[in-house]
Amino acid sequence: MAMMIEKSPTQLLGADPLDWPVAAGWVPLVRTFFAGAAGQALLAFLRGRLAAGASVFPPRPLRALELTAPEDVRVVILGQDPYHGRGQAEGLAFSVAPGVALPPSLRNIFKELQRDLGTPWPNFPEPGGSLVKWARHGVLLLNTSLTVEEGRPASHAGKGWEQLTDAVIRQVAEGDRPVVFMLWGSHAQTKRALIPADRGHLVLCANHPSPLSAQRPPVPFIGCGHFGKARAFRLAHGG
Secondary structure, eight states, X not given: XXXXXXXXXXXXXXXXXXXXXXXXXGHHHHHHHHHSHHHHHHHHHHHHHHHTTOOEEOSOTTHHHHHSOGGGOOEEEEESSOOOSTTXXXXXXXXXXXXXXXXXXXXXXXXXXXXXXXXXXXXXXXXXXXXXXXHHTTEEEEESSOXXXXXXXXXXXXXXXXXXXXXXXXXXXXXXXXXXXXXXXXXXXXXXXXXXXTXXXXXXXXXXXXXXXXXXXXXXXXXXXXXXXXXXXXXXXXX
16 A cells, blocks of 8 residues: 655645744744734735635745744845745745755855855755755744745735834844844845944945846845955954
8 A cells, every 4th residue: 555645745735833833932922922012913814815725835934933943043044935936935034945956046046155165056956045054053044024925925924923023123133242244135134233242243235136136236135245255254263
């Protein structure tokens, strides 16, 4: 008798935060958010959209907080919202599930990594464009909005996620350990105000890696050298 292999869901199945595990160090912040008015309003919105038949991605919105504990964060890379194609988003900014075609922005990230550090492109299909290994090694890959509807980019922007992700950025930025913040594009750069200037953090700004902006002024993403700067900073601060 053939064994049935259970496939992981490709979309959000419910709006209960208890189904979204996070690392222990994030638990107080996450619980406080969902217990408050903004968190409750967000959950009501998500339940309403699911009840209306909307396909919402990713299946685990808090996966970045699951894979990267606050005490392990060495680098923060901010995105805007998840990919809106089925099977793409896996709960980490810029990352796609293994075997999924590389989106243009992610291709440019790998292109700059190769130019800057000589890092070879990842094997395809495994790991492909999945950045899970980065997340498990201290890179917090955080979108500012953590859900999106199929085919509708930014459809969940302004619904409450930003209050949670701003609190996450503050928790990291107000910690004792110097961290590298990579702010690519104008949206990410609005979060610079959350990062104190007196904590020794390295804040790196450049254009977004999207092909629309990656090679344009004022700071082209291709050639920005952020990965080399981040590596040097981490080595200088104990890895």
